Amino acid sequence: MTATAPPVAPSDEPDAQPARRSGLRRFVPVVLAAIAGLLLYVTFPPRELPWLAPLSFALLGIAVHGRRLRAGFGLGLVFGLAYLVPLLSWTGVDVGPLPWLALAAAEALILALAGMGIAYVSRLPLWPLWASAVWIADEALRARFPFGGFPWGKIAFGQPSGVFLPLASLGGTPLLGFGVVLCGFGLGGLVLRVLRLKKARDTDPAHGVDETPGANEISGTEETTGPSAARGTGGARLLRDRGVIAAAVCTVAPVIAGVAAMPLVSNDAEAGTARVALIQGNVPRMGLDFNAQRRAVLDYHVRETMKLADRIKAGTVKKPDLVLWPENSSDIDPYVNMDAYEEIQKAAEAVGAPISVGAVVTDKNGDERNQLILWDPKTGPGATYNKRHLQPFGEYMPYRGFFRVFSKDVDRAGNFVPGDKAVVFDMSGTKVGNVTCYEAAFDDVVRDQVDEGAQILSVPSNNATFERSQMTYQQLAMDRVRAVEHGRAVMVPVTSGVSAVIRPDGSIAQKTGMFEADTLLADVPRRTSKTLATRVGAWPEALLTVLGVGGLAWAVVRSRGGRSATARSKGRPANG
Incomplete structure (x- = not known):
């Protein structure tokens, strides 16, 4: 006589798995922001690793892209603490940890404002440009407030050598910092765009392009599907994609500018x-x-x-x-x-x-x-x-x-x-x-x-x-x-x-x-x-600050315009 196995009760485990994975995914941006902050700290002396700074901002850009303001603030705070707590450890050498940690926390709160601003402009066309200007505007604030400011840890001060350094001779520390951050956000934007295209191709192999309005998060253009979009190999499509091109330009342009400015840096003795x-x-x-x-x-x-x-x-x-x-x-x-x-x-x-x-x-x-x-x-x-x-x-x-x-x-x-x-x-x-x-x-x-x-x-x-x-x-x-x-x-x-x-x-x-x-x-x-x-003089910082504020203002206008269009499509007043 053959024994029959008892029936197995239904399990809710398969349904729990997606929920658990979804919960874990929520922590990915937090981890990315923390790694980005620690990576930026490592670029500063006594180490001399200036080339790591763009990688730090690439991770930060990926973490905050498309997030709500509150999430951007929180991720910026995580980034700031991971960066500034170890960077400013010297302030507690003889007075203990309280002043050190208080200073690091206060400065990290100002960086959190940058995180919030970057998240807000990240839906704009060419968002790496606006996000980099927001960062410089935040540095300008930190250099003046509170108590006369505390510019320690400006991105430029982690670049005493390397390809970006000659930019300092053109526009001072604001332009040097802007170049580093733009390269990093451009790299982050490039990664995001390539991943989006890959996901769209896997979803719709015939077209290989995301049809979602505003899908091109770099150039702000909307790609259409059809024979022209599907023509060529995946690599060729990447090279023709305007979002990929725009992100690549943001990544490479500061490097080219730094190389071009190198001949302007001279040790000549002009007066003996x-x-x-x-x-x-x-x-x-x-x-x-x-x-x-x-x-x-x-x-x-x-x-x-x-x-x-x-x-x-x-x-x-x-x-x-x-x-x-x-x-x-x-x-x-x-x-x-x-x-x-x-x-x-x-x-x-x-x-x-x-x-x-x-x-x-x-x-x-x-x-x-x-x-x-x-x-x-x-x-x-x-x-x-x-x-x-x-x-x-x-x-x-x-x-x-x-x-x-x-x-x-x-x-x-x-x-x-x-x-x-x-x-x-x-x-x-x-x-x-x-x-x-x-x-x-x-x-x-x-x-x-x-x-x-x-x-x-x-x-x-x-x-x-x-x-x-x-x-x-x-x-x-x-x-x-x-x-x-x-x-x-x-x-x-x-x-x-x-x-x-x-x-x-x-x-x-x-x-x-x-x-x-x-x-x-x-x-x-x-x-x-x-x-x-x-x-x-101070004009580069002023212009970049205006650019950052302008990006935030544009994001406000676009956000209100989007809400108005949604309201009209549903047949109710825009403020309803």
């Missing part, structure tokens, strides 16, 4: 050369308390300068035309403390060249200043430059009473008062433009010094507060971009490293290690011509 000495004296200790031994910091820089003077006297090196000390090399006010005055004067006389001294001084009004002093070996202190763009929560404390509720570390912030004008030092006939540390992140501050007549740029800095973190390398990358942007050699004297001599083409001629005393000597080109970026 200047022999420059950069002094890195080092500091007694790392961290926020490095300046607890302020006299030691000054003594270290005097000692290193005296070593240079001995080498000059012995004939082993040629005397420099000028000497550059870093920011905070004399936190003792030499106008008040005669012992500090005498030490600096001794060093200047020994080396026989003017010294740019970074000092903390109190002016006649009682205001504390982060100041550079032009110190002549014969006449002593002369011209001064007061740092104009101060670092909030460091050199000054906005809303000190409010933020003290969260951390008593706010009382360690200074009470500095900003300067109000660009000042170029005439050092033995060489015009040196001053940009103090944090100021290098701001387009207008650097440009003002070149407009004032600077033949070379000096960016004295003090990174000892941030120990051996990646901050030093990120700032050095900024300086390299500025060199190309304005066609100037950039000198970077730092208290504890990395000090560097940067050529006008952005390459590093010499550099020091970190937390070691050292001196760099270099003959650098003096240049007088202005790049197109210097001449046009």
Whole structure:
């Protein structure tokens, strides 16, 4: 007798599978946005992988394309946190994780606005163009708000080398960033269009083209089916598709523009050369308390300068035309403390060249200043430059009473008062433009010094507060971009490293290690011509911002027009 298997009860498992897959698919954009943010972080120094940035934006574009505003905001926030939390980790080196994470979250919220805007314009024809302009508009906002802005992490600052860098000489950091982002969004648009065509071909092999109105998400055209659409192989159809062509143009055009601009980047010495000495004296200790031994910091820089003077006297090196000390090399006010005055004067006389001294001084009004002093070996202190763009929560404390509720570390912030004008030092006939540390992140501050007549740029800095973190390398990358942007050699004297001599083409001629005393000597080109970026000033950023806002406005008009057409087709008022 053969046993009969009992009947199997019906299972709902087959119906559950599609629902489960649908649920998992919802997380794909979130994962893509997170990977895109981490990938963008990896492009920044101390690594040098600028070519990965377009891949990051390709993933971001795919993640937010066609999404609703709320989804775009959320995905932009995920992207921003994945990018900025590791990028800004150096801000918590000595004050703990709370300020670091608060800053990263605040900046990520501004990037979330970009995600929302990109999602909104992603249904427009040529959406990579509008989306890239929206990104630059968001960077412009971040560079100004809040507390004077925080441009750290601008896309341009992750491009100190590579094919896109020459774009900085044409339109500054806004055009450089726009080129990188456009290439990435173009690549993302290309992937989306090819996948759509493949899906349409699989659905309707006879035609191979999606009939859905607005299906061509790049060019905004609607393809028709029929013999002309079906003619040729799949590869040939791809090459003829206007959406594919438009996306490919967006991807390739910035690369071609960068290559075409390369001959404009020059290291020529248009007004001869200047022999420059950069002094890195080092500091007694790392961290926020490095300046607890302020006299030691000054003594270290005097000692290193005296070593240079001995080498000059012995004939082993040629005397420099000028000497550059870093920011905070004399936190003792030499106008008040005669012992500090005498030490600096001794060093200047020994080396026989003017010294740019970074000092903390109190002016006649009682205001504390982060100041550079032009110190002549014969006449002593002369011209001064007061740092104009101060670092909030460091050199000054906005809303000190409010933020003290969260951390008593706010009382360690200074009470500095900003300067109000660009000042170029005439050092033995060489015009040196001053940009103090944090100021290098701001387009207008650097440009003002070149407009004032600077033949070379000096960016004295003090990174000892941030120990051996990646901050030093990120700032050095900024300086390299500025060199190309304005066609100037950039000198970077730092208290504890990395000090560097940067050529006008952005390459590093010499550099020091970190937390070691050292001196760099270099003959650098003096240049007088202005790049197109210097001449046009803030116009590229303004025009790209207008383009981004215009794209958003167009998206609003199209959205309202679409709702009106839908309402009319259903026979009810447009606002019904």
